[in-house]
Structures are given as C-alpha cells and as structure tokens.
Amino acid sequence: MARIAFEALGHRYAGATLPALKPMDMVWEHAGAYALLGPSGCGKTTLLNIVSGLLRPSEGRVLFDGADVTALPTERRNVAQVFQFPVVYDTMTVRENLAFPLRNRGVPAAAARTRVERVAALLGLTARLDRRARNLGADEKQKISLGRGLVRDDVAAILFDEPLTVIDPHLKWELRSRLKELHRQVPTTMIYVTHDQTEALTFADRVVVMLDGEVVQIGTPEALFEHPAHRFVGHFIGSPGMNFLPCAISGREAVLPGGQRVALPRAYGPLAGTVELGIRPEFATMVAEGGLAARLRRVEDLGRRRIARLELDGVPVAATLPEGMPVPAEPRLAFDPARLHVYADGRLARGEAARDAREAGP
Numbered sequence: 001m002a003r004i005a006f007e008a009l010g011h012r013y014a015g016a017t018l019p020a021l022k023p024m025d026m027v028w029e030h031a032g033a034y035a036l037l038g039p040s041g042c043g044k045t046t047l048l049n050i051v052s053g054l055l056r057p058s059e060g061r062v063l064f065d066g067a068d069v070t071a072l073p074t075e076r077r078n079v080a081q082v083f084q085f086p087v088v089y090d091t092m093t094v095r096e097n098l099a100f101p102l103r104n105r106g107v108p109a110a111a112a113r114t115r116v117e118r119v120a121a122l123l124g125l126t127a128r129l130d131r132r133a134r135n136l137g138a139d140e141k142q143k144i145s146l147g148r149g150l151v152r153d154d155v156a157a158i159l160f161d162e163p164l165t166v167i168d169p170h171l172k173w174e175l176r177s178r179l180k181e182l183h184r185q186v187p188t189t190m191i192y193v194t195h196d197q198t199e200a201l202t203f204a205d206r207v208v209v210m211l212d213g214e215v216v217q218i219g220t221p222e223a224l225f226e227h228p229a230h231r232f233v234g235h236f237i238g239s240p241g242m243n244f245l246p247c248a249i250s251g252r253e254a255v256l257p258g259g260q261r262v263a264l265p266r267a268y269g270p271l272a273g274t275v276e277l278g279i280r281p282e283f284a285t286m287v288a289e290g291g292l293a294a295r296l297r298r299v300e301d302l303g304r305r306r307i308a309r310l311e312l313d314g315v316p317v318a319a320t321l322p323e324g325m326p327v328p329a330e331p332r333l334a335f336d337p338a339r340l341h342v343y344a345d346g347r348l349a350r351g352e353a354a355r356d357a358r359e360a361g362p
C-alpha cells in the first residue's frame with residue numbers, strides 16, 4: 001500500500017483549450033479508501049489514469065511513498081485495476097482467473113489458494129470457483145474482475161473505475177458493502193471512481209469531490225454533509241440537496257431578497273461576488289410560530305420523513321415538516337443557526353469565529 005501525493009499536478013490534453021485537471025496539491029494516505037466523485041467530464045478518469053500510469057500529466061508530479069513515479073508506466077507502479085467492464089479469461093475457471101495475478105508474481109500455491117478462497121468467499125463466488133468463466137453472467141464476470149483486483153495484498157493501490165456499472169441494481173448494494181468489508185480486512189489504498197453519491201459515501205472514508213477539473217473538497221461523508229466547502233458539494237451530496245438563498249450580509253445577520261433577516265452564528269467581513277446562505281433541508285424546519293414567513297407549494301411524503309417545498313422571499317426552499325405536525329395554514333420556517341453557512345461565489349466563507357480559531361492554531 002502506498003501514500004500517494006500529487007504536487008502541482010495538472011493536465012491538458014493535446015489540442016484542448018481548457019485543462020482537464022487544474023493544478024492541484026493533494027495527499028491520499030496509506031490504506032485509505034478514497035472515492036473520486038463528480039459529474040461526467042469533471043476529470044475523475046483523467047486523475048485515475050494519471051495514478052495508474054496510463055496517462056502522463058502535462059504538469060506536476062505523482063509520488064508513491066515519496067518516490068516520483070510520474071514517468072513510470074503502469075506495469076512498474078504495482079497497482080491493481082478494475083474497470084467498468086469485466087476483464088476475465090473465458091477459458092479459465094473462476095479459481096484460475098482469481099489466481100492469475102498471484103501466479104504471475106510467483107506466490108506459492110498454498111498461499112495463493114488461501115487468498116483466492118478468501119476473496120471468493122467475500123464476493124460470493126465460492127460455489128462457482130471450479131466453473132469456467134465463459135458460462136457465467138455479466139454480474140459474476142464482473143465479480144471475478146473485482147476479485148482479480150483484490151486478490152494481491154502487496155499492491156501500492158487498487159484502482160476501481162465505476163466497477164459496478166454492469167452490476168444488477170439489487171446486487172450493487174451487496175457488493176458495495178462487501179468491498180467496504182474487504183477494505184477493513186485488508187487495508188490497502190483504494191481509489192474508487194464514481195458519479196453515484198451513494199456508492200461514494202458507502203465505500204469511502206474520504207470522498208474527493210471534483211468539478212470542472214478541480215478538487216473542490218476532500219472530506220469524510222460527515223464533513224461533506226455538515227460543512228460543504230463548495231456550493232456544488234452542498235447541492236450534489238444529500239437528497240434533497242442543500243438550499244441556497246441569495247442574501248446580503250450585515251454583520252451577524254443575513255438579509256434575504258424580501259428583507260427578512262436571519263441571525264447568523266458568526267460575523268462575516270466583506271464578501272465579494274454572489275453571496276448565498278446555505279442550509280440543508282434537515283436543518284430547515286417548519287414551525288407553528290416564530291421563524292420566517294414562507295409560502296407552501298407542496299408536501300412530499302418520503303416515507304420516513306416529509307419534505308415541504310416552500311418559497312421564502314421568492315426563493316424555493318426544501319424543509320422538514322416534523323412528524324405529526326399538521327400542514328400549517330400560515331407556514332413559518334426556522335433554521336438551526338449552528339447549521340447555517342455562507343457562500344461567496346460558490347465557496348464557503350469563513351466567519352470571524354472560524355478565522356480566529358484558525359489564526360490561533362499552530
């Protein structure tokens with residue numbers, strides 16, 4: 001397993017006007033489970049291919065445990081890769097397929113057998129071990145691909161590129177949990193590319209959120225939920241996503257477009273660009289009295305909770321309608337002050353309290 005560091009890493013494809021990756025510095029720790037999450041075209045595959053050595057970056061360096069691997073081809077990086085579509089030898093049995101990466105490395109037969117059987121058990125392939133791969137369905141072939149990626153325990157990293165794309169939806173949940181379990185048992189640096197937030201949040205200890213060739217936040221699933229560093233993270237993570245209300249900041253208050261005022265947990269200095277108040281629907285609650293006046297558009301019953309769709313000073317807002325509360329005739333909305341964030345041009349603004357704490361740090 002390796003600690004992977006990027007130094008001023010960037011990439012522009014030949015002839016492209018915009019960079020696929022903007023210059024970035026970043027570290028992925030030993031044995032971490034990382035997910036690269038973002039919409040199509042944000043640069044996830046480009047970054048993964050730079051890590052695997054399939055692509056040489058146009059700028060900067062990649063280090064594995066401090067050693068510069070930027071110019072090394074894939075076969076000299078000691079990485080395992082699992083792609084979207086199965087890569088299996090049809091004429092071999094499942095056991096032979098799984099053992100292949102071990103045989104290639106000269107792992108003794110007894111050790112290889114133990115390892116193959118362990119991985120097969122984790123992926124639910126035990127009963128199929130002596131079947132030819134050719135006779136299996138797409139799901140099972142992809143499980144073999146996953147197994148071949150996971151079977152060695154001496155790799156620098158295992159790279160997964162949307163590995164559950166061909167997997168049947170009901171199996172996806174199961175495989176996600178199995179991969180997580182495998183990471184617990186064999187702590188290897190794992191990098192998992194996906195555009196699916198559920199996959200990223202289930203698998204990863206740290207999620208790397210990308211947008212337009214930039215890493216906009218690296219954080220635990222909790223951090224992405226509690227403190228989205230970028231408007232995009234607030235919107236992309238969570239269902240429904242975070243609410244954003246245009247506002248003006250006046251000391252410790254946000255003034256909404258219709259003039260209603262919201263008390264803030266901290267003061268903000270002058271902010272440039274478009275300023276917005278961010279609040280997750282989980283922390284915006286309909287109340288019987290007090291709070292802010294709003295107009296109710298509709299209520300969505302999601303089974304375990306009810307989401308009210310409102311307009312607050314003309315801006316659409318999703319909020320929580322507490323269990324048992326009748327739909328009010330005159331809707332009022334209260335925000336949990338500790339959960340309010342302010343964004344300037346899409347980026348989280350640090351308030352005075354946060355700034356003081358940072359300055360007091362080492």
Ligand SMILES: Nc1ncnc2c1ncn2[C@@H]1O[C@H](COP(=O)(O)OP(=O)(O)OP(=O)(O)O)[C@@H](O)[C@H]1O
Pocket residue numbers: 013014016020038039040041042043044045046047195
């Ligand atoms: N070989 C290439 N030549 C030129 N431009 C490319 C090439 N491959 C990717 N790009 C561009 O680089 C940007 C990043 O692409 P990349 O494939 O890394 O994104 P992604 O997040 O993996 O998207 P997807 O989920 O659709 O694979 C996109 O604008 C894409 O069009």
